[in-house]
Amino acid sequence: MTNVKRKAIMVSLIRKMKEKGSWTGETHIQKCTYFLEEFLSVPLKFNFILYKHGPFSFDLRDELTALRADNFIEMEPRRPFGASFKPGKVAEVLERKYSRDIEEHKERINFIVEKLANKSVKELERVATALYVKKNEDVSEDDMVGQIRELKPHISNELAKQAIEDLNNYIKEAKVNQLYYRSAIN
Numbered sequence: 001m002t003n004v005k006r007k008a009i010m011v012s013l014i015r016k017m018k019e020k021g022s023w024t025g026e027t028h029i030q031k032c033t034y035f036l037e038e039f040l041s042v043p044l045k046f047n048f049i050l051y052k053h054g055p056f057s058f059d060l061r062d063e064l065t066a067l068r069a070d071n072f073i074e075m076e077p078r079r080p081f082g083a084s085f086k087p088g089k090v091a092e093v094l095e096r097k098y099s100r101d102i103e104e105h106k107e108r109i110n111f112i113v114e115k116l117a118n119k120s121v122k123e124l125e126r127v128a129t130a131l132y133v134k135k136n137e138d139v140s141e142d143d144m145v146g147q148i149r150e151l152k153p154h155i156s157n158e159l160a161k162q163a164i165e166d167l168n169n170y171i172k173e174a175k176v177n178q179l180y181y182r183s184a185i186n
Contacts, residue, residue: 001043001044001045004094004098005098005101006044006045006063007063007066007067007094008094008097008098008101009044009098009101009109010044010063010064010073011067011072011073011087011091011094011095012095012102012105012106013029013032013033013036013109013112014029014073014085014086015086015087015091015095016109016110016113017029017113017117018085018086018087020113020117021117021118022117024084024086025081025082025085026061026083026085027053027121027124028116028119029060030056030060030061031055031116031119031124031127031128032112032113033046033057034046034048034054034055034057034128034131035112035115035128035131036105036108036109036112038055038131038132039112039131039174040111040112040174040179042105042108046059046060046063048060048132050129050132050151053124053125054125054126054128054132055128055129067088070090071088072090072091072094073085073088074086074087074088074089107179108179111173111174111177115170123163125152125155126148126152126155126159126162126163127163127167127170129148129151129152129155129163130144130148130160130163130164130166130167131167132151133147133151134164134167141161144160144164145157145160145161148160
């Protein structure tokens, strides 16, 4: 995927999140993008590492900065909690030009927005960390709980189990809706 097509998909994702009523802060965008790439195999080519609130991409942070510099997205201060993002002045031009590429990923974007866009930062951290563990290890649910707790000690057993259950439900729904390019999750 070219860099400009990736920008168009990111702008489309942010627009859909905003339309859904999401806070659309950086953490929300990070986690939705992580799920698009790692869960539904949209080839955005961001590198994610496990960080403070779960999987995080410094490349994506740089991309958001570039999108702002090009007026494709804008940042809205929302005190006292920080900022959120919204499509910028020339976002529609980019989205129109790359509408076929956006359309190709529309169902996947909609699925992720529906499932994640309105979750709290804490909920996003838990379910994204569950996906991170599941992607990197073929382990039982009990082992996943232990690994989540090892990576994120502030997450209780109960909340780790809930995150795994949520992830398993997303997997079932994604399979039923045939949203995978390839089997990202078995």
